[in-house]
Amino acid sequence: MTPDYTLYLVTDSTPAILGDRDLPSVVRAAVKGGVTVVQYRDKMSETVDLVRTARQLHEVTRAHNVPLLINDRVDVALAVGAEGVHVGQEDMDLASARKLLGPDAIVGVSVGNADEAKAATAGGASYISIGAVFATPTYASSCLSFPQPQLSNNNVKRVRKENTKSILGPPGVRAILSCLRGYSPSIPVICIGGLNFSNIPRVLYQSRTSLDDPALSGVAVVSAIVAAQDPGVAAKQLRAQINTPPAFARPRMADSVAGLGEAEAKRRCLVEDGRVKAEMVVDVLRRVAxxxxxxxxxxxxxxxxxxxxxxxxxxxxxxxxxxxxxxxxxxxxxxxxxxxxxxxxxxxxxxxxxxxxxxxxxxxxxxxxxxxxxxxxxxxxxxxxxxxxxxxxxxxxxxxxxxxxxxxxxxxxxxxxxxxxxxxxxxxxxxxxxxxxxxxxxxxxxxxxxxxxxxxxxxxxxxxxxxxxxxxxxxxxxxxxxxxxxxxxxxxxxxxxxxxxxxxxxxxxxxxxxxxxxxxxxxxxxxxxxxxxxxxxxxxxxxxxxxxxxxxxxxxxxxxxxxxx
Ligand SMILES: Nc1ncnc2c1ncn2[C@@H]1O[C@H](COP(=O)(O)OP(=O)(O)O)[C@@H](O)[C@H]1O
Ligand SMILES: Cc1ncsc1CCOP(=O)(O)O
CATH class of the missing domain: 3.40.1190.20 (Ribokinase)
Incomplete structure (x- = not known):
């Protein structure tokens, strides 16, 4: 069954985001609220703790028929029987992860540009995650400003690297999406980075030039749910928002030239035989007056x-x-x-x-x-x-x-x-x-x-x-x-x-x-x-x-x- 990537939750266990709550109950509320995929992301904990928490999370997600993916750690995914992993460009390569987990596992890949997106698609990724859309304090607060004596030098390097990911904005997301058009139109694509209630509608809107363009399959959020006062309510609101066109979305000829029909397209042409359609212009100005x-x-x-x-x-x-x-x-x-x-x-x-x-x-x-x-x-x-x-x-x-x-x-x-x-x-x-x-x-x-x-x-x-x-x-x-x-x-x-x-x-x-x-x-x-x-x-x-x-x-x-x- 193809997973539904509509609302993809990436967890964060650091006090700055999670507070004093326990992760399994936050995730339980979130999946009840409408999260469709959960990625357990924890760069700090020891392996023994990772496995224990992953097991608890898997119980929660399985009960709601939601896939659990483990960030980076193929070993942890195997240990708990999770549905898959998510790897970054610095982590275990896609082919090795696939080999270890088998053909049915979900293996997602983070990409920051069109070449990475194409490579991940060609390499058999189950989905790709484009980021960072916006600058986000999440990684910084979760990793660098929080003292972590147990963090190995390698981990520090990796975390630093993630913090400095380039910011793509919705146009950058769209550029990558459109590169995939004709290349592999069916691969699910999500995006991540600073996404929250107020910017998700615009990202979904501006990541397509027209209705003919490939659309994102979903959005990934961290603090918008994990740091929310009520993660369940936050997830519910985000789901509703993803399904509703933003208030500023107006009918645009560029969106649907083909769908407009000849008469309507002509009516909106504004200029005919070298002359501007005066009555249309005057109508606007009269309305102002x-x-x-x-x-x-x-x-x-x-x-x-x-x-x-x-x-x-x-x-x-x-x-x-x-x-x-x-x-x-x-x-x-x-x-x-x-x-x-x-x-x-x-x-x-x-x-x-x-x-x-x-x-x-x-x-x-x-x-x-x-x-x-x-x-x-x-x-x-x-x-x-x-x-x-x-x-x-x-x-x-x-x-x-x-x-x-x-x-x-x-x-x-x-x-x-x-x-x-x-x-x-x-x-x-x-x-x-x-x-x-x-x-x-x-x-x-x-x-x-x-x-x-x-x-x-x-x-x-x-x-x-x-x-x-x-x-x-x-x-x-x-x-x-x-x-x-x-x-x-x-x-x-x-x-x-x-x-x-x-x-x-x-x-x-x-x-x-x-x-x-x-x-x-x-x-x-x-x-x-x-x-x-x-x-x-x-x-x-x-x-x-x-x-x-x-x-x-x-x-x-x-x-x-x-x-x-
Ligand atoms: N040489 C010019 N001849 C005719 N219209 C001009 C000329 N220069 C500017 N305009 C008009 O002045 C307005 C402001 O344009 P512009 O001077 O480019 O903007 P700005 O003041 O932001 O630099 C526009 O309506 C533009 O068409
Ligand atoms: C001179 C000036 N300095 C700061 S704003 C401004 C006005 C610019 O007006 P315009 O761009 O319409 O000429």
Missing amino acids: ETTPICHNMTNLVVQNFAANVALCIGASPIMSTTATEAPDLAALNGSLVVNVGTVTPDALANYQQALAAYNEKGGPVVLDPVGAGATQLRRNALRTLLSAGYFDVIKGNEDEIKAVATTAGAGAGIDTAAAQQRGVDSGASTLSDAQKAELVRAVAARERNVCLMTGRHDFVSDGARTFKVRNGHKFLGAITGSGCTLGTTIAACLAVKRDDTLLATLAGVLMFEIAAEKAGARPDVTGPGSFVPAFLDALWTLQGMYELGKADWLDAAMVDVCDV
Whole structure:
């Protein structure tokens, strides 16, 4: 019988995680709650104790028809008649473990990259476990910070090695999963590393680019169950969560192009015969004006006032709040969030993460503006932290910022572009052709399973399936501070009212913003960036009046090209 890997528990017997409870009763509660596989992992105990505990655990798991696997120790698995073992890259090799345990035993292998995954698959692993998805204190607290005089030098080395495993993030997991497509599509694959109640839905979602992609067979957790106050309740909640699509999962054309049907795919094309479908764009903007969505900005110190004014001029209701404790209340108001790292600090970063979690839980749209992300190490780190912390519906930035996003994710994410040393918050000279820009935004959107917008004289936007180039805008936008940031605010307002097509909402925001800029820049009294700013706010305000009237002819100015990537 093929084991069910849906919720795979890896045990941890150290006081920091297990506390003063006994492991068999924690495991009993966990399997009753819905754990489907148990791996007994104990790097510290003497063999005699390992065998005794493994026996107790096996009694518990057998009673619930759940396989028990022993970490590393084939001898212990044989001694207690466990269903199998789990080996790492540093442990006994797969072939020897298989030989000792026989063809029916479960032999799982930890992998950290595509080559290891392919080797384990070819070598006859029963399943593979990809990790580490996120950094986790579990190994550190369980092994290194806890004095273990009996730990041999070899064990110390091995433990250190595990602690320094590279962090893959969901994109790294997906890269490995997709390498296995066509190679061995049927091998069960799970992932491990820092997984818990708040990040499992996103990992399951972002580890696939589309519904046609191979999916994970399950997730492995340690402290989310072993350290939980009630391991049984924790297991039950995790099982329920694994089976429920996350609140932020929206219908995406990229997910199901084939399943959409020709009529629906065409309807969502947005551009027909070289012209943008004006009524669809106007519908989004009218909804903003009529419903006044809350637009929560966690933005930099430079643009607070400008961003609030832009939001008001397009008909949204801005609130500039950088304190995460009020984010759950704001997320409940059905609006959207902008996370703009323009003046990021360590405290601010912690607040962004909490607010992101609050919006992700409610399914409220979130825009990430990684301002200056390619300029300093602090910003690169902040970007890495945010990309692992939650799901962003839209990531927007100038060329250098999008390059930073593309090169940030975990190993194996595989977007082929060079990171750029950004000049402050502005982008340096462009080094990419139009085709490369189109491919870059498509690849980021596909990797993150969201929408990516790269701004500049011309903008490129993609949801992984549809990619457009927008040729609107005005040179004064590039000559004032905060044009990119306030475009993020504008897009967030559109996302709040158009949740079933993130790309359309983004395109609507871009067009309104840039055509307003063209109208402002064309005014005879606008002679430079200084006079442009108030004229731009006026133009946004005037356009808002037009869509309230249902007028769409201003969109004749839209210049949107379909990119063939
Ligand atoms: N030279 C330009 N001509 C037309 N539009 C521009 C120009 N430079 C920037 N923009 C527009 O200004 C907005 C912000 O883009 P950008 O300046 O790239 O962002 P940032 O301020 O984040 O660096 C976008 O709408 C973009 O299209
Ligand atoms: C100048 C500056 N410094 C930190 S944030 C910021 C504003 C950047 O605005 P934008 O990226 O929209 O031009």
